[in-house]
Amino acid sequence: MLSKTHNPAETERAIYAGWEQGGAFAAHPASDAAPFTIMIPPPNVTGTLHVGHALTMTLQDTLTRYRRMQGRDALWQPGTDHAGIATQMVVERLLATEGTTRQELGRDTFLNRVWDWKAQSGGAITEQLRRIGASLDWPRERFTMDEGLSVAVREVFVTLYKQGLIYRDRRLVNWDPKFQSAISDLEVESREINGFIWHLRYPLDDKSGRSIVVATTRPETMLGDTAVAVHPTDERYTDLIGKHVILPLTGRRVKIVADEYSDPEKGTGAVKITPAHDFNDFEVGRRHGLEMPSILDREAKITLAEITLHAVEGVADPAFTQTLEGLDRFEARKRIIAELERLELLVDIVKHTNQVPHGDRSGVPIEPLLTVQWYCNAAELAKPAIAAVEDGRMKFVPQQWENTFFAWMRDIQPWCISRQLWWGHRIPAWYGPDGVVFVEQTEEAAIAAARAHYGDDTAITRDEDVLDTWFSSALWPFSTLGWPEQTPELAKYYPGDVLVTGFDIIFFWVARMMMMGMHFMGDVPFRHIYIHGLVRDEKGQKMSKSKGNVIDPLAMVDQFGTDALRFAITRLAGPGRDVKLGPAIVENNRSFITKLWNAARFCEMNGIVPDVGFAPDQATLPLTRWILAKASDAIVEATAALEAYRFDEYGAACYRFVWNVFCDWFLELAKPALATEGAEAIEVKQTAAYVLGLILRLMHPSIPYVTEELWAEFGYGEKFSLICATFPQSFDVPGAAEARAELDWLVRLIGDVRAVRSEMNIIPSVKAPVLLRDASAETLARGHRWIEAISRMARASEFGPVVGEMPKGAAQLVLDEATIVIPLGGLIDFEVERARLQKERARVEKDAEGTRRKLENADFVARAKPEVVEENRDRLTNAQAELARLDAALARIS
RNA sequence: GGGCGCGUAGCUCAGCGGUAGAGCACUCGCUUCACACGCGAGUGGUCACAGGUUCAAUCCCUGUCGCGCCCA
Numbered sequence: 001m002l003s004k005t006h007n008p009a010e011t012e013r014a015i016y017a018g019w020e021q022g023g024a025f026a027a028h029p030a031s032d033a034a035p036f037t038i039m040i041p042p043p044n045v046t047g048t049l050h051v052g053h054a055l056t057m058t059l060q061d062t063l064t065r066y067r068r069m070q071g072r073d074a075l076w077q078p079g080t081d082h083a084g085i086a087t088q089m090v091v092e093r094l095l096a097t098e099g100t101t102r103q104e105l106g107r108d109t110f111l112n113r114v115w116d117w118k119a120q121s122g123g124a125i126t127e128q129l130r131r132i133g134a135s136l137d138w139p140r141e142r143f144t145m146d147e148g149l150s151v152a153v154r155e156v157f158v159t160l161y162k163q164g165l166i167y168r169d170r171r172l173v174n175w176d177p178k179f180q181s182a183i184s185d186l187e188v189e190s191r192e193i194n195g196f197i198w199h200l201r202y203p204l205d206d207k208s209g210r211s212i213v214v215a216t217t218r219p220e221t222m223l224g225d226t227a228v229a230v231h232p233t234d235e236r237y238t239d240l241i242g243k244h245v246i247l248p249l250t251g252r253r254v255k256i257v258a259d260e261y262s263d264p265e266k267g268t269g270a271v272k273i274t275p276a277h278d279f280n281d282f283e284v285g286r287r288h289g290l291e292m293p294s295i296l297d298r299e300a301k302i303t304l305a306e307i308t309l310h311a312v313e314g315v316a317d318p319a320f321t322q323t324l325e326g327l328d329r330f331e332a333r334k335r336i337i338a339e340l341e342r343l344e345l346l347v348d349i350v351k352h353t354n355q356v357p358h359g360d361r362s363g364v365p366i367e368p369l370l371t372v373q374w375y376c377n378a379a380e381l382a383k384p385a386i387a388a389v390e391d392g393r394m395k396f397v398p399q400q401w402e403n404t405f406f407a408w409m410r411d412i413q414p415w416c417i418s419r420q421l422w423w424g425h426r427i428p429a430w431y432g433p434d435g436v437v438f439v440e441q442t443e444e445a446a447i448a449a450a451r452a453h454y455g456d457d458t459a460i461t462r463d464e465d466v467l468d469t470w471f472s473s474a475l476w477p478f479s480t481l482g483w484p485e486q487t488p489e490l491a492k493y494y495p496g497d498v499l500v501t502g503f504d505i506i507f508f509w510v511a512r513m514m515m516m517g518m519h520f521m522g523d524v525p526f527r528h529i530y531i532h533g534l535v536r537d538e539k540g541q542k543m544s545k546s547k548g549n550v551i552d553p554l555a556m557v558d559q560f561g562t563d564a565l566r567f568a569i570t571r572l573a574g575p576g577r578d579v580k581l582g583p584a585i586v587e588n589n590r591s592f593i594t595k596l597w598n599a600a601r602f603c604e605m606n607g608i609v610p611d612v613g614f615a616p617d618q619a620t621l622p623l624t625r626w627i628l629a630k631a632s633d634a635i636v637e638a639t640a641a642l643e644a645y646r647f648d649e650y651g652a653a654c655y656r657f658v659w660n661v662f663c664d665w666f667l668e669l670a671k672p673a674l675a676t677e678g679a680e681a682i683e684v685k686q687t688a689a690y691v692l693g694l695i696l697r698l699m700h701p702s703i704p705y706v707t708e709e710l711w712a713e714f715g716y717g718e719k720f721s722l723i724c725a726t727f728p729q730s731f732d733v734p735g736a737a738e739a740r741a742e743l744d745w746l747v748r749l750i751g752d753v754r755a756v757r758s759e760m761n762i763i764p765s766v767k768a769p770v771l772l773r774d775a776s777a778e779t780l781a782r783g784h785r786w787i788e789a790i791s792r793m794a795r796a797s798e799f800g801p802v803v804g805e806m807p808k809g810a811a812q813l814v815l816d817e818a819t820i821v822i823p824l825g826g827l828i829d830f831e832v833e834r835a836r837l838q839k840e841r842a843r844v845e846k847d848a849e850g851t852r853r854k855l856e857n858a859d860f861v862a863r864a865k866p867e868v869v870e871e872n873r874d875r876l877t878n879a880q881a882e883l884a885r886l887d888a889a890l891a892r893i894s
Numbered sequence: 895g896g897g898c899g900c901g902u903a904g905c906u907c908a909g910c911g912g913u914a915g916a917g918c919a920c921u922c923g924c925u926u927c928a929c930a931c932g933c934g935a936g937u938g939g940u941c942a943c944a945g946g947u948u949c950a951a952u953c954c955c956u957g958u959c960g961c962g963c964c965c966a
Contacts, residue, residue: 602928758935859949
């Protein structure tokens with residue numbers, strides 16, 4: 001017996017455990033079934049589930065369950081990411097509360113602490129994924145830093161190095177002063193900062209008393225200036241090109257160069273060039289062979305180590321400049337401005353909103369810094385990936401995302417892959433005392449290589465740096481399958497079928513998987529890339545801790561059940577739309593789950609049980625044929641939607657069928673038959689059971705728990721077996737057309753009568769006759785077949801043709817060829833009835849008029865598609881007939 | 895500055911050449927024997943604006959305005 005109310009909290013865990021322990025999530029590499037592969041976007045190992053996960057995992061699980069039910073050998077590959085910076089940050093914060101630092105602990109002790117932290121908190125996210133029903137093949141769970149994946153990382157690094165696609169380079173890099181590490185371009189976000197442009201006067205060194213005024217947003221970097229640039233065509237400065245200025249504060253003599261980088265429209269048209277601290281200046285520096293002294297250290301504090309100071313009266317006082325050593329860059333800025341002002345070299349300060357690059361994790365302004373880092377030649381690796389998207393081997397859904405992808409990939413910059421962190425894959429490179437590099441998979445191999453090179457056992461030291469976290473994630477589609485070993489899994493499950501993720505990591509992750517997949521597997525990593533939106537709150541605002549509008553998916557699960565959350569997500573996941581989610585929306589979707597539960601309870605109370613002997617072609621009644629045909633329609637719609645990744649349409653098709661067709665009409669219309677015994681009752685019950693079974697299978701991918709529970713309760717199969725049941729397919733129903741016509745008529749009849757009664761304010765407890773005038777024999781026969789349903793649903797006290805005189809005081813309505821007459825005796829207000837009929841008449845008249853005008857248009861008749869013209873002719877004929885009947889009805893009451 | 899997306903009922907969104915739909919909200923009615931997380935009936939829209947193409951435009955094209963995101 002089903003309980004009166006559905007209690008998901010009591011059953012979900014047991015159902016999940018039943019699936020998991022029964023091996024329902026397992027892929028079967030040895031099976032002949034066609035594979036279906038989805039790789040989980042690995043969440044941070046120490047993370048917790050947020051709504052974004054709930055969205056992406058629900059969609060992936062829905063697809064996985066759908067394909068599994070279709071008989072595919074589904075592999076949804078689980079795993080977690082070591083999340084280099086994020087995890088190291090968390091543990092460092094932890095250490096800070098203990099009053100220590102990683103530097104104090106030392107590398108090995110620190111790493112042990114991180115592994116401890118991972119062991120302690122690493123299970124949380126996987127447990128939470130279980131809560132939302134994710135059918136991941138858990139025994140295959142991988143971690144980006146486990147042994148196998150580490151082998152893959154080293155293999156890829158060494159191979160790319162030997163192919164010349166990974167190399168060391170000394171160039172400007174985005175330096176995060178907080179983490180004291182290089183970061184990649186993608187980890188930099190530009191933020192608008194209200195700041196200033198300072199106009200600084202640099203005097204010429206020719207004793208002419210002339211000077212040039214440069215405009216800058218970063219005055220403190222002037223200590224490292226090695227040129228001033230003006231545009232070659234800028235007539236204001238033509239005569240100064242090639243001359244020198246004295247750089248204030250340092251006394252350095254720097255050249256005025258002509259370079260097109262300088263924009264005459266901006267500032268003063270003259271810019272200071274600091275090659276070691278600005279990406280554009282670096283390029284200018286290269287073009288003009290300038291020196292590139294760094295004046296900021298790794299903590300973004302001033303260092304004077306690479307420059308020399310000269311005293312110049314009124315321009316540069318080494319005693320002042322030396323006080324800057326070791327100062328924070330922003331403190332130094334203040335002092336430098338003050339000093340320049342004192343020296344009367346500060347000409348102007350203009351308010352300006354600057355685009356300032358910030359580290360996306362650290363939140364501090366990044367500093368371009370000249371360092372040696374490891375780079376990956378992304379431009380080369382991108383080519384095959386671009387080609388694969390161009391020729392359709394990989395498809396973005398929605399397709400528009402390929403524009404974003406192409407724009408980035410076709411202009412891709414070298415990927416800085418080294419990080420000055422400890423938590424991550426340590427770069428497999430060793431250096432001899434003379435700086436010679438040995439890149440090998442193991443230390444032994446590196447020692448051997450060194451011995452071969454030096455001819456003796458020269459000591460080598462390993463590179464201190466680790467790889468960008470995304471380097472290992474880029475290998476995820478094949479490293480998880482055992483690569484570089486040629487495993488059966490690799491052979492069967494690569495390439496994946498679909499990658500599901502948000503647009504925010506197209507560059508970070510998707511593009512890089514494509515590059516690495518194409519290079520190392522010679523094939524795409526996945527065929528489809530389904531890009532979903534972001535989860536926002538009900539008002540469409542981004543969720544954030546500071547706004548306090550963050551929704552905890554597990555709180556939603558606890559409160560409303562997993563299925564309610566998942567169904568809400570399913571219905572909201574339209575293409576290219578963000579998902580707006582809040583408690584009210586989840587609560588609203590719980591109503592649907594409850595509705596389904598109650599419909600099932602109703603079936604149970606009426607002794608409806610599955611009958612394996614029943615098939616749709618055995619249906620003989622209009623009602624059963626009709627609901628079966630409608631079920632088949634729903635299956636067609638739902639399947640088409642899932643094939644097109646239209647989760648919203650899938651949800652809508654299921655919703656409409658279950659609520660507005662099965663519950664609202666089928667179960668209501670079945671009630672009279674269910675109250676009887678005999679062949680008709682048996683067929684209705686068999687059909688109800690059959691259709692309920694279809695519903696459970698159809699909806700299981702989205703709402704797995706309640707469907708699985710009902711599946712077992714009704715005995716459609718063993719406990720926990722719905723997950724492996726067959727997804728329904730459309731089918732033919734004999735006599736469906738006639739059944740549809742009959743039920744369609746009945747639904748309209750009941751609906752129309754209800755509408756009239758409601759408009760006349762007749763309360764449901766007052767029954768009234770429903771009589772037909774001018775009805776065909778077929779219509780009357782139909783009505784008589786449904787007399788009990790009409791009685792209950794249209795509140796009819798009797799049903800039949802109008803006999804003899806028209807009853808006095810009757811409401812009338814036109815339905816096809818017939819006029820329905822509802823005698824209401826003293827209850828009717830003739831004025832209200834006349835107004836109602838006239839309103840209806842006006843509506844039909846307007847429609848007829850529009851159609852008539854169209855048909856009178858010779859161009860329309862000549863040029864429109866014939867079926868459209870025909871359709872309009874029918875429309876006009878019908879409207880005219882209806883008008884005539886409405887006129888007759890009006891005449892009868894006046 | 896470049897690119898992408900979006901402006902449809904009070905709200906959230908479908909639809910996308912043939913005279914507008916859903917859910918929620920709202921109004922009215924209902925202890926109708928599964929369900930008040932319910933049942934029934936309604937109110938509500940010159941489909942942002944202006945041109946153009948077409949027999950026909952919410953839908954296609956151009957432009958304008960507004961909002962969001964990405965990249966410089």
